[in-house]
Every structure is written in C-alpha cells, then in structure tokens.
Amino acid sequence: MLELQNISYGVEQDGEDKNILRNINLTIGERFVAITGPNGGGKSTLAKVIAGILVPTEGKILLDGEDITGLGVTERAKKGISFAFQQPVRFKGLTVKDLITLASGKSIGVPEACDYLSEVGLCAKDYIDREVDASLSGGELKRIEIAMIMARGTKLSVFDEPEAGIDLWSFSNLIQVFEHLHEKINGSILIISHQERILNIADRIIVLADGRVQNDGARAQVLPQLLGNVPSVCSALTDKVR
Amino acid sequence: MDAIERSLLEQVAELHEVPEGAYNIRANGKAAARNTTASIDIVSKTDKDGIDIIIRPGTKNQSVHIPVVLSQSGLQETVYNDFFIGDDCDITIVAGCGIHNCGVQNSEHSGIHSFFVGKNAKVRYVERHYGEGDGLGENIMNPTTVVEMGEGSYMEMETTQIKGVDSTVRTTRAKLGPNSTLIIKEKVMTHGKQLAKSDFTVDLDGEGCHTNVISRSVARDDSKQIFLARINGNAKCHGHSECDAIIMDRGVVVAIPEVTANCVDVELIHEAAIGKIAGEQLTKLMTLGLTEKEAEEQIVNGFLK
Helix, strand or coil: CEEEEEEEEEEEECCEEEEEEEEEEEEECCCEEEEECCCCCCHHHHHHHHHCCCCCCEEEEEECCEECCCCCHHHHHHHCEEEECCCCCCCCCCEHHHHHHHHHCCCCCHHHHHHHHHHCCCCHHHHCCCECCCCCCHHHHHHHHHHHHHHHCCCEEEEECCCCCCCHHHHHHHHHHHHCHHHHHCCEEEEECCCHHHHCCCCEEEEEECCEEEEEEEHHHHHHHHHHCCCCCCHHHHHHHC | CCHHHHHHHHHHHCCCCCCCCEEEEEECCEEEEEECCCCEEEEECCCCCEEEEEECCCCEEEEEEEEEEECCCCCEEEEEEEEEECCCCEEEEEEEEEEECCCCCCEEEEEEEEEEECCCCEEEEEEEEEEECCCCCCEEECCEEEEEECCCCEEEEEEEEEECCCEEEEEEEEEECCCCEEEEEEEEEECCCCEEEEEEEEEECCCCEEEEEEEEEEECCCCEEEEEEEEEECCCEEEEEEEEEEECCCCEEEEEEEEEECCCCCEEEEEEEEECCCHHHHHHHHCCCCCHHHHHHHHHHHHCC
16 A cells, blocks of 8 residues: 655756645555556656655655655665656666566576566567667567566556557557556556556546646546546647648 | 686686696696697697697587686796687687786786688687786786688687786787678776776778677776777778777776778778766666665676676
C-alpha cells in the first residue's frame, strides 16, 4: 500500500517558482492503477517522486505505513518499489542476462531468464547474450525493461508511459503482456499511460492535470468521462477538415 | 615455480596447470618450461633473448601459450618473439606478462612480438597484462607488436590491461596484404597515477583488405591514457577505428585518430567518444536495488568485458 500525503514538487525556472505537483493525496493498493492526463500535467514527475529519483518539496510518502520520504532510490528499490523508465537506458557491454540477473537479485540460469523473456514475447535464445545497446530497437528495449520488472516481482511496480517511443504494432503486442502482468508480479501495478487500451484494463484511473488530481475513481466511472470529454479544437483546423 | 609465479600465470594466461599443446613459460628472465608439438616448433634465438615459434602450414585448432612472469624486483628485460604462421593455419596464441614487484626498483618487460601470417591463415592472438605488489618499484611493460599479413589471412588481436601496470607504451605496426583482415580489440583500465599509451599504425596495402581498431577503456583516479590510431589506406580497402572511453575521478583520456586516404577507393572511418558514466545508467541500476558504487562497478565491468 502506497500513500502519498500532500506531495508537492516545484522547480525554479527563469527566476520563478514553478509548481509541477500540487498537494497530491493518493492511496494506492489496487491491483492495477492507471494515471493519465495531458502532457506536462506532472505524471512522470510523480512516478519519479515515488521511485525516489526526485525529492518532493513538501509532503510524505508511506509504503505499507512506513515513512520512506527520506529514502533514496536504492533503499526504496530494496523496500519493494520497481520503476520502468519511459526511455529505457542503454548499456554498452551489459547483456540482457546481466540486467535480468541484477533485477532478480540472484544468480539465474538460462531457463529462468527464458521464463521472463518469453513472457514479454522475446525468445531467450536470441536475446540473452545480446548487449543492451543501440543495436536493440525501442520496442525490444521496452520488453526487456518489463522483463526486468517481472524478475524483481516487488510489491509496487511503476511504469512510466510504456507506449512511448514504440510503433503501434509493437504496442499492440505489449498490451497482452500488461493484461497478464499482475499474475506474474503479485503486487500493485501503477502505470502512466495515454492509451485507451491500457486504461481499459485498469481497476482504477487517476487523472492528473496541472499538477493536481482532477479525477479519481473506478475505471467504469472515469473512463467514459475521459472519452466523452474531447477537448475543443481550434476552428481553423475544424474548418479545414469540413 | 612458486605460488606467486603460479598466481601471475593464472592472471595472464588463465593457466592453472601446464597447458596442453605448445607452450613456452618464461619466469624471471629464464625459460621455465617448454613443449613443442608435431606441428608447432619453438626454438630459442641465438643472437638475442627470445624465441621463434614456427607453425607448420595447415595446422588447425591448436594453441600456443607463451606467458612471461616476473617476480624479482628490479628485473629489466627485452624479449624478441617471432611467430611464423604457415599458410591455411587456424590457431590461437595466448601471450601475457605478469609482474609482481615488492621491491623498490622498477621491474620492466618489453616484449617485441612479430607475426608473419601466411596466406589464408586464421590467427587469434590474446595478450593480457597484469601487475601487482606493494613495493615502491614500478611495474613497466612496453609491448611492441609487428604484424605482416599474407593474402586472405585473418587475425584478431585482443589485448587487455586491467590492473597494476604503472606505465605502458603499446606499439603496434601492421601491414595488410590483399583481402586480409585485422581486428584489434583493446581493453584498458588505469588507476592511481598510471600512464597507458597505445600507438597503432595499420597500413592497408593490399586490395580488399580491412581493419577495425577498437579501444574500450576506463581511466580512474589521476591516471592518463593516450590512444593513437593511425590508418593508412593505400589501396581499395576499408578501415575503421573506434575509441570509447569512460573517465572517472580526475582521469584523462586523449584520443588521436589519424586516417590517411592515399587511394580514391579507400573507405576510412574514425569514431571517438569519451565521457563519464551517464547519470541515467546509474539511476537505472539503483532502481534495481544496487548502491551507486555497485552500479558503477557493474557498468565498468560490463564496459570492459
């Protein structure tokens, strides 16, 4: 159970204070929670605050009742928080097996690595010894990133826009991975996404805009509102379309 | 051979026991052990220190080990080893030098290795350098490699220097015949106040020949590295050099690529990238539960693997 109490995060920009997160209060314990909202609304910042990459300017973060606000990235990872990057990182020399081994925290053999990789649609034989460098495509990197989160199997897994940077075909296959992810992870999944198909498999949807929680509730309640609330487009554009 | 010498041998040649196949083990300036086979002969030079390694044409899937260990402080030597590799051979050569210096005097080994690679021969040459010892004397190694490659031959040269060598100047000169290929992979890690200089010159003389000179290095503490890759394209050929370096602490890396096209059909490329470990790489590994120091070690080990 993750609790965010009065979380705010601000930066100084051009000599002025800019608030990216404003007084966020959330309790997350469901199986699958999606956070959505417009670009620049603070979603990725919130994910980084949870993972410990950014330190909130105000507020408290509790994991299973324990205050983890003062803990760094490593300590939070050890307490059971996993974080999948929006842009997976490339490493010259480290192989897929190296990263999955580090993620699982123990020495693993080919069959175990194969278990994780096959779950994300990669054949271990082709990938296990490959370096996680520029030779891998964006879609492959995303899958490896997800396999690492599976190998960790922690109580909370945060995914920052898994659809970002990959083509529609690759994403379509990834959806199936997310549909079965909670069975593999046995913990809460918090996923930041703009994709309706991801929102469609969430138990709960939180809408974050302008650094605030704008809407929060069960999927059945929030999703129809989101789909019905298409922002108005400028008249010059609609005239052209007509 | 004593425990220190055996340990050095393990570091430079991954040898736990006497190797199979042909070998020549040199310890503290003297030949310690030698074995020849029906197709690989090893003969001591009479005019200077060193050996001739003669590999008969057509020798396949065999190996030659020629490690050198120095455990007497203050020993300084220059050794000439010439490899005559016959046509159509397919062999692995493992050389290396390990120095254990507990004294106050400098220990120095300069190995001059010349390779004459026959037509269509395939050679894998592995060279490891390692130094240890808590004395004030420095461990110095200055290897020189000279390669002459026959038509259609292939040579892969892997050189590794990970620890304990205070000063090294590595000089490599190669001349490539028609359709021959030379791949050089260098891995260097320096620390303390060490200096490592690599000076490669590859002459692409034969039509259709190819070279790739790849260096991956890490410079820590106050150490300095200089990487100089000089490729001369003298015929229709392809040449590529690449220096990829991580700098840490106050480490310095200088990459000097020099490519010369003396023929209009030459294709030459050089690349160099030097920088510290990317912050996002550290963060990623920390989200897996590693401390910053552990993450750094994993990244460096992977980079030099």
